[in-house]
Amino acid sequence: MAETALIVGTGGGLSASLARLFHKEGMRIALASRRPENIAALVSETDANSYSCDASIAEEVATLFQSVSDEIGPPDLVVYNPSYRARGGIADLDPAEVMKAITVTCFGGFLVGQQAARSMLKAGHGTILFTGASASVKGFAKSSSFAMGKFGLRGLAQSMARELAPQNIHVAHFVIDGGIRQPNDARGNQRGPDGLLEPDAIAQSYLHIHRQQRSAWTAEMEIRPWVESY
Amino acid sequence: MAETALIVGTGGGLSASLARLFHKEGMRIALASRRPENIAALVSETDANSYSCDASIAEEVATLFQSVSDEIGPPDLVVYNPSYRARGGIADLDPAEVMKAITVTCFGGFLVGQQAARSMLKAGHGTILFTGASASVKGFAKSSSFAMGKFGLRGLAQSMARELAPQNIHVAHFVIDGGIRQPNDARGNQRGPDGLLEPDAIAQSYLHIHRQQRSAWTAEMEIRPWVESY
Amino acid sequence: MAETALIVGTGGGLSASLARLFHKEGMRIALASRRPENIAALVSETDANSYSCDASIAEEVATLFQSVSDEIGPPDLVVYNPSYRARGGIADLDPAEVMKAITVTCFGGFLVGQQAARSMLKAGHGTILFTGASASVKGFAKSSSFAMGKFGLRGLAQSMARELAPQNIHVAHFVIDGGIRQPNDARGNQRGPDGLLEPDAIAQSYLHIHRQQRSAWTAEMEIRPWVESY
Amino acid sequence: MAETALIVGTGGGLSASLARLFHKEGMRIALASRRPENIAALVSETDANSYSCDASIAEEVATLFQSVSDEIGPPDLVVYNPSYRARGGIADLDPAEVMKAITVTCFGGFLVGQQAARSMLKAGHGTILFTGASASVKGFAKSSSFAMGKFGLRGLAQSMARELAPQNIHVAHFVIDGGIRQPNDARGNQRGPDGLLEPDAIAQSYLHIHRQQRSAWTAEMEIRPWVESY
Numbered sequence: 036m037a038e039t040a041l042i043v044g045t046g047g048g049l050s051a052s053l054a055r056l057f058h059k060e061g062m063r064i065a066l067a068s069r070r071p072e073n074i075a076a077l078v079s080e081t082d083a084n085s086y087s088c089d090a091s092i093a094e095e096v097a098t099l100f101q102s103v104s105d106e107i108g109p110p111d112l113v114v115y116n117p118s119y120r121a122r123g124g125i126a127d128l129d130p131a132e133v134m135k136a137i138t139v140t141c142f143g144g145f146l147v148g149q150q151a152a153r154s155m156l157k158a159g160h161g162t163i164l165f166t167g168a169s170a171s172v173k174g175f176a177k178s179s180s181f182a183m184g185k186f187g188l189r190g191l192a193q194s195m196a197r198e199l200a201p202q203n204i205h206v207a208h209f210v211i212d213g214g215i216r217q218p219n220d221a222r223g224n225q226r227g228p229d230g231l232l233e234p235d236a237i238a239q240s241y242l243h244i245h246r247q248q249r250s251a252w253t254a255e256m257e258i259r260p261w262v263e264s265y
Numbered sequence: 266m267a268e269t270a271l272i273v274g275t276g277g278g279l280s281a282s283l284a285r286l287f288h289k290e291g292m293r294i295a296l297a298s299r300r301p302e303n304i305a306a307l308v309s310e311t312d313a314n315s316y317s318c319d320a321s322i323a324e325e326v327a328t329l330f331q332s333v334s335d336e337i338g339p340p341d342l343v344v345y346n347p348s349y350r351a352r353g354g355i356a357d358l359d360p361a362e363v364m365k366a367i368t369v370t371c372f373g374g375f376l377v378g379q380q381a382a383r384s385m386l387k388a389g390h391g392t393i394l395f396t397g398a399s400a401s402v403k404g405f406a407k408s409s410s411f412a413m414g415k416f417g418l419r420g421l422a423q424s425m426a427r428e429l430a431p432q433n434i435h436v437a438h439f440v441i442d443g444g445i446r447q448p449n450d451a452r453g454n455q456r457g458p459d460g461l462l463e464p465d466a467i468a469q470s471y472l473h474i475h476r477q478q479r480s481a482w483t484a485e486m487e488i489r490p491w492v493e494s495y
Numbered sequence: 496m497a498e499t500a501l502i503v504g505t506g507g508g509l510s511a512s513l514a515r516l517f518h519k520e521g522m523r524i525a526l527a528s529r530r531p532e533n534i535a536a537l538v539s540e541t542d543a544n545s546y547s548c549d550a551s552i553a554e555e556v557a558t559l560f561q562s563v564s565d566e567i568g569p570p571d572l573v574v575y576n577p578s579y580r581a582r583g584g585i586a587d588l589d590p591a592e593v594m595k596a597i598t599v600t601c602f603g604g605f606l607v608g609q610q611a612a613r614s615m616l617k618a619g620h621g622t623i624l625f626t627g628a629s630a631s632v633k634g635f636a637k638s639s640s641f642a643m644g645k646f647g648l649r650g651l652a653q654s655m656a657r658e659l660a661p662q663n664i665h666v667a668h669f670v671i672d673g674g675i676r677q678p679n680d681a682r683g684n685q686r687g688p689d690g691l692l693e694p695d696a697i698a699q700s701y702l703h704i705h706r707q708q709r710s711a712w713t714a715e716m717e718i719r720p721w722v723e724s725y
Numbered sequence: 726m727a728e729t730a731l732i733v734g735t736g737g738g739l740s741a742s743l744a745r746l747f748h749k750e751g752m753r754i755a756l757a758s759r760r761p762e763n764i765a766a767l768v769s770e771t772d773a774n775s776y777s778c779d780a781s782i783a784e785e786v787a788t789l790f791q792s793v794s795d796e797i798g799p800p801d802l803v804v805y806n807p808s809y810r811a812r813g814g815i816a817d818l819d820p821a822e823v824m825k826a827i828t829v830t831c832f833g834g835f836l837v838g839q840q841a842a843r844s845m846l847k848a849g850h851g852t853i854l855f856t857g858a859s860a861s862v863k864g865f866a867k868s869s870s871f872a873m874g875k876f877g878l879r880g881l882a883q884s885m886a887r888e889l890a891p892q893n894i895h896v897a898h899f900v901i902d903g904g905i906r907q908p909n910d911a912r913g914n915q916r917g918p919d920g921l922l923e924p925d926a927i928a929q930s931y932l933h934i935h936r937q938q939r940s941a942w943t944a945e946m947e948i949r950p951w952v953e954s955y
Binding site for chain 3: 783814815816818820823824827828831832835836838839842843846860863864865866867868869870872873874875876877878879880881882883884885886887888889
């Protein structure tokens, strides 16, 4: 029977690559986005079910999982991508924007992770993948809102991994270190061949983690371009 | 001229030890708490100014700093202690409680850190200290809300340290690993002599960090009892 | 044209699984061991070239690479597995045994890594994989010799990854956290199904890292059983 | 009764600052160096006993501790400073130089740590401090020999801390991140005031760790100038 994959936070290059790869692997695809109208082409290309969902609102996330479960089955694989950041020095940040950054990047991850856990605990198996960044492991200057959100998401992922692995649910966190290539990405030329992260290449590692046999699971994996300084 | 020390989140054993030590060192003490009526004895003992403040509300934090500045001078040293956690497995947590945990533990740290930074950037110097826990660096099973809050606070501290150190503002994060002894602490007997963290002993390290000459600053320091397993 | 894979330190379960998987993938296999007579069956099964080599002796490692290069071509993929440890409390260890642990676990990794780098810098590509352990990232009590060797090996891997990635050479370090199942492993029953690391499962992740497209490389990956405490 | 402090690896600015500070604190000072003739002025200034010792030779280290113990009493505080590095890209390094780097930086730390542990286990107390560097936690390109040595030393320190803390022996590792100012240091001007680590300032933190009450010990502490990028 086909697996169901739910990708939360679509729009960017990584989400689309994940959807395409999982579809190619025979999974049924659910795409959740705040603006599903923007991903109509991807929905069509991957035979996906599309859902409107603000991942930072508990009720919407609960409804999302109920709908996915009803329509294409409880998800075997859930990916959480959304993030938001307020830019600027610590003295200049708008507290409301900082709260939004924490809420979207970290609290939304909790809401989605919780619903995924509930569903997978019932099913007895599953994979939950969180997309982090270099900001997940290093707090850069003038990037405090992103550091708070991404560090917090990593703490969530570690805690869930320790709790859920012995329940046969594989939780993993990715440290994506570097820029992901966008369509017609002007940065590409400056960085030379493969100087930006190819989203299709990242997706291969997400799939690998999902396919790992449970005697040899990975809870964290860092990914960066060959030419990245770090 | 005497320094001003502002301790946010008073009530626990560490805050009281910090207040007493800083007072003994000749600093003017400001104590901010949601329930200042509970710390009347400490206020009196340390000649402190006491302030009512919910550290997770931006306006209250702004008012706090204005009042401290007006009444005993802009703080040279600010300590952020508050934390909150929702206990339970990932599937059972109340999202509102999780949001409260993130807000109190991490967002409140941002609000206080931001006001401290604004004040200290004007003054041209200062120290900002954040109290973390073992949960700041390791996400334990069934402790996701605490992990999110404390990881996030650490991300904030790192980002602020990188931004503010070259502005002559010393930001440091403490990883307190172990239980702090409370008055009449029943755990003490089970753990033997010095088996729980003595708050007076921790306070000595906070003071040391504050006193470090700027050519040799520490941005993170872990502290645990000699008999602690980790 | 077929790739050449050189596996240094054969005998254990992981090396055999790597040899079988790489052979199945069409690579030519070179197996280096201090006692090649012990791996005759594996050599035969994987159509491998077998080499006698003490990886902690510079001249033997140089000869190994020369021979492999001459006989089946310069290696596209090199894996370093050997380790040795002296057991006991710090006060009781024999310094000669500790030096052996450091030499086998870390210095041998340097010697092999250096020869691999020289060969791959000429070829313009390659992958170098180092096998670490939980002792690579945490120094356990009464395990100082293993901690020195494995921490040191990780330092080597990080340094080589930063230097060689921009030269199109992929260096990665694995943190293997848990016991690898041996043939007829008595521990298996106590730990339940998949409670020990299956070497075939680990090998899949080594292969995945080797196959990663260079825009999305991983420099460190941790692997442990689903039921492992950490 | 006065404490005895043994500093291994003297000559540099940090060792001299430690000797002066510990002397000022009333300790009896033992200075061990491969070339004691170079530190005659420091020996005189700190009323020290001076010892010739190659810290990477087991017998010499054993003799050192015996002599110190006989002449000024078993050490209450031992500091290990020596390090050596071979510079260059991985392909160009001389294996003998790499082995020397590992031996001096890490194996010597083991030899000194072991003798200190034996002596302090008998005495029932003591402090052992290891001097690390940014290379202890990050393997920089073209710095593999230093990374191996310093990572390995950190692994040793962690293992010893976990084993010996419950025996009332405080083991700590310092991550010194940045250049230490030398007498007439030309770099000072480029980096502005306090842009290089003042050895006297570092020494204050070593002393603080030694003085920590055992309910609140620190096992690792990072130290860097306010203007350091990291």
